[in-house]
Amino acid sequence: MNHRPARRARRASASPLFTPHGSDRATRRAARRQLAEAVAKARTETTAHPADGAAPAEHGTPPPLYPPGGRPGRASARGNRLKLPAHRMTTAVAAGAYPFLAEGGLGAEGIYIGQDVHAQASFVFDPFALYGKVEGFTNPNILLAGVIGQGKSALAKSFALRSVAFGYRVYVPCDPKGEWTPAAQALGGTCVALGPGLPGRLNPLDAAPRPRSISEADWKGEIRKRRLLLLGSLARTVLGRDLMPMEHTALDVALDIVVTKAADTGRTPLLGDVAATLNNPAQLAEAAGMMSGQLGDAARDLAHAMRRLVHGDLAGMFDAPSTVRFDPSAPMLTIDLSRLGGSGDDTALVLAMTCASAWMESALSDPHGGRRWIVYDEAWRLMRHVGLLQRMQAQWKLSRGLGIANLMVIHRLSDLLTAGDAGSQGRALAEGLLADCSTRIIYRQETDQLHAAASLLGLTTVEMDAIAHLNRGRGLWKVAGRSFIVQHLLHAYELALFDTDARMH
DSSP states (O other), X not given: OOXXXXXXXXXXHTSTTOXXXXXXXXXXXXXXXXXXXXXXXXHHHHHSOOOTTSOOGGGOOOOSOOOTTOOOSGGGOGGGOOOOOOOOOOHHHHTTTOTTOOOOTTOSOSEEEEEETTTTEEEEEOHHHHTTTSTTOOOOOEEEEOOTTSSHHHHHHHHHHHHHTTTOEEEEEEETTSTTHHHHHHTTOEEEEOSTTOSOOOOTTOOOOOOTTSOHHHHHHHHHHHHHHHHHHHHHHHHTSOOOHHHHHHHHHHHHHHHHHHHHHXXXXXXXXXXXXXXXXXXXXXXXXXXXTTHHHHTHHHHHHHHHHHHSTTTTTSSSOOSSOOOTTSSEEEEEOGGGSSSSOOHHHHHHHHHHHHHHHHHHTOTTSOOEEEEETTGGGGTTOHXXXXXXXHHHHTHHHHTEEXXXXXXXXXXXXXXXSTTSHXXXXXXXXXXXXXXXXXXXXXXXXXXHHHHHHTOOHHHHHHHTSOOTTEEEEEETTEEEEEEEOOOHHHHHHTOSOGGGO
């Protein structure tokens, strides 16, 4: 009995009437009665028929004012009982605010890469399986970027190694450090080592085998066009400029002379034959006829440029018939150019890669050759050479038709900007290669490189923060606009095979 009046007093002091705590019981009772009468009167007025002069009944619109007691129902917000309908959205919409929401990944069809960090699930990837199935995935080409020591080379090698089990073939036209040789040997592939003093020889003017669907005459024209493109690319690289019109004519005439003589003797034309013909003005003038003009004088610089391939620092590599035959059925083929990668001048390396790429085109041009990977390791060394970028761009554009996927490995995204000044041809070609890569894999980047990466790839602030703090072997995968953080996992055998830090131990 002693506690009940105290409880009533506490209730009265906390009542919605907000009466003073010291009011007596009669005053509080009268206030509650007045409130009840006011609420009843307000409800009666709002439910009554509108008076004369009000809006016509056909409008059927409720009065804009709520009763003094507030909006009735659960949405009145009285007593902290506000109930709003749940807001539902898909993960694709929510990813605009936070791109790393756990999702189902890219499906179960593909090559195992590792673990999706946010979904805690296996992550598999196959560009050929994704093509046509994922919106925005328009090509199978891949860009892989990361600072030294973060595991990007191990990812490229393991991905190539695992692809062989799915029936893929791997071609590495430029291995400037010789790191792909153990992988090729482990797969039973072929490795061609080129450099001064080595026995390996490649003749870039070798004719590719004719596909059955092309006639003999059409194939001869195709071979001639490829040889001209190769010679023009080599000449532009050595000269450091575009060819003049008369230089194009001289190269065209010299190639026809060399091919005719080689056919008469039953052998394959060589680069040395082209260099010798360009250095013979009388022979060029006789073959050109009425268009000769000063063809011999115009070809003087061109002759010296081609001479470097057979008598300069590349002598002994491309001036003789090929010592190996290209086997398109081999699981992996690498061109080891580590003997040329030690000097500060990359011209010799680029020339060798251009020749090696042309030599590999016999397999790349075969539409029935199956799915193939073309790996450009240390591609940052090639960005300053427009001729090679043009050949790479043609290969990027034809990737879907030829059934090939190009993998370009660089250190920083800003390496693409070294191709030339803004608006230059080299910069446009480099940015075009990036645009033609539907998959971008970014390993950790230094802090001063984040803005360049964000501007080139369109990264969000969350993604920028992620790539600045990625651990070894962990990368940001952007696949047709979708983002994943993937931890690359290596088998113990792969870890020993791909160890690039052996000399550091």
